Amino acid sequence: MLKVTPLNRVHRALGARMVDFGGWDMPVQYAGVIEEHLATRAAAGLFDVSHMGEVEVSGANALDYIQYLTINDAARLVDGQVQYNAICYPDGGVVDDVTVYRFSATHYLFCVNASNTDKDFAWMEKVLAERDFGNVVLRNRSDEFAQLALQGPLAEEILARLTTVDLGAIRYYHFKAGEVAGSETIISRTGYTGEDGFELYCAAADAEKVWHALMTAGADDSLMPIGLGARDTLRLEMKYALYGHELSERITPLEAGLGWITKLDKGDFIGGAALRKQKEAGVPRTLVALRITESGIPRADYPLFCGEREVGVVTSGTMSPSLRCGIGLGLVASDCAAIGTQLTVGIRKKRVAAQIVKPPFIDK
Amino acid sequence: MEFPDELQYTEDHEWVLVEDDSVTVGITDFAQDALGDVVFVELPDVGEMVELGKPFGVVESVKAVSDIYAPVSGEVIEINAALTDEPEVVNSSPYEDAWMIKIKPSNPEEFNDLLSVDEYRALTEED
Structure with missing residues (x-):
């Protein structure tokens, strides 16, 4: 039985071609991959990425745990900032690449790849159980959230019609909480296309309302729904890695060109020793x-x-x-x-x- | 979805036009729709032999690579080289401009296995 996002009915009503994507029933295309790709580059596109997982890490010692779990330096994050990061195995192979949201010094949210969610959460629990980090609480909140990505040069203009949040004040890889179309939303200036745009996290129950409000707000700007086909071509033109292809348990972040997020001198972390050794020997x-x-x-x-x-x-x-x-x-x-x-x-x-x-x- | 009456079809979604001494082959409207945007077509050279049920060429959409299968055995006597530069014609005109190859058939008995338009339409409705 395939898993469905809160927008499954919407995709079917739009006549999307649906595929099994890592166990999820997802739209691969609506109007056509090329048309959707070019529309995102020229104007704007709306993506359902609710299959992505969300894991909350909180507690007084949350940062110590995240520093040990991940390869980037999460201590550099400030409230309202997002960081691209990865979780490695002790041998330097990759468990997953993730984005880490800092709400406060004791409250973080990991956005993880859909098909890795259960694996990641199990690994995160295992790491937590094997060491005494103090006060750290993990919660898999993937089912609570829907996630929409609004991407393209007109994304800010379209989103501004549905929120009072000052979008211009949200810099790249930063976020703010606020209302979009009357629904409580995390508005994150991030994406997987190379275009300006936002990733919007709202309650699963609000997903249809927010989707329709965005499509209506962008109707005069040629806003189109975009499937996974164009999501892949858009990210490939940017050389963004996709787990299972450029990253895997058999490929290290150094090999995959992610040396810029591999902070070998930040202190002890899982995979650190293997990655330091690989760096010294040369990839x-x-x-x-x-x-x-x-x-x-x-x-x-x-x-x-x-x-x-x-x-x-x-x-x-x-x-x-x-x-x-x-x-x-x-x-x-x-x-x-x-x-x-x-x-x-x-x-x-x-x-x-x-x-x-x-x-x-x-x-x- | 359009399936011209004068053509015959295969289970692999090729269409076949049988004429006096040649057989013209392309892919059906159903196949092009399932593929999505066609961005690459690879065809054999004139003079090559093709064999019933074996791949003779390739169509690629943005996402995927699909083989095209020979509906009959024989020698390739003509190819539609224009498809190399304009593969999108496979989407816009699958039965006319996007014919792919012409075969000089070596075994006319193989024609008996081709599907009629009604048989093919029934097949696409099963899928």
Whole structure:
């Protein structure tokens, strides 16, 4: 039995094509992936991302626990700020990549990947049980929240019609609590598209009301509902990692280009020793951005070659709706990972030329 | 959804136009709709042999790669090279502009296994 979000009825009424996404019945497209992608870049798009999980961490020692659990330095957060972060295993493999919201010094919310929610929560409980952190309380609140993402250059203008919160005062990776269309909402200036925009957390029971209010408020600005298909192409054009592709229990954050969130000198944390060792030795593999220079589309698991030598594998790939050419991300041997390197992708029986380019793929 | 009466069909959602000495092949309206935006088409070269039920080419949507299967065995005598530059025609004109290959059939008995329009329509309604 597939899990459904509070907006399932809305998607079906809109005629969305529904797919099983990690056990969730989710819309993959409404009008079409390319049209939805371009609408998000040009105007605005509305996404149902209620499948994402939310885990609350609270208590006097919440920060000590989060510092040990995660790889980024959560002590740098101030109230109302969001941090991109990751949870690792002792060997440096990734449990999940997450965003951490700080409400106060003793109250945090983790937004986690949908299909990892149960795994993450079990891991977080295990870590909490194995050490005496003092006063820390974990709550899996995933079922309480709906989450909508409003993304695109017109996102702020559209959202401003439904709230009295001063949106201009919410900087990137910051949030405020306030009402949207009369419903209590966490308004977060974050996203997974590379566009300006917001992720809105409201009560599951309010999801339909907020969705319809947003669609109405944006009707004159060509606001469109966007499915998971375009969510994937939008994030790929930005080289944003997707768990299960660029990150996994067998890929470390250093290999995946997340050295910038891996704070090796912040003190003891799970995976720290393994990651420090890998940093010193040099990462064996590096995540690169690939642009196909011939005709063809790279896809996950296609092999990558440098000359005759097989040097790695594509982790995600698509036709870029913005560039109208094949793009992909791949993990390659670090000695072949320099920007400008010419590789080939094994696509069925052919070798198709590709170049390692500086991300993101589009100007942002 | 449109399924022209004069065509025959396969369970893999190809359409087939049987003429005197050639068989024209493409994918159906049902197939293009299920794929979504088609962004890449790969076809065999003229002169290659194709075999009943075996893949002869590939269509890719933004999200997925799908094989196209030969409805009959024979030699490829013509391909629609325009689809390489304009794969989106598969969505807009699956039965006309987006014909894919013409085959010189080697075994006319294989025609007996093709589906009529009514049989194919029934199949799409099951899915």
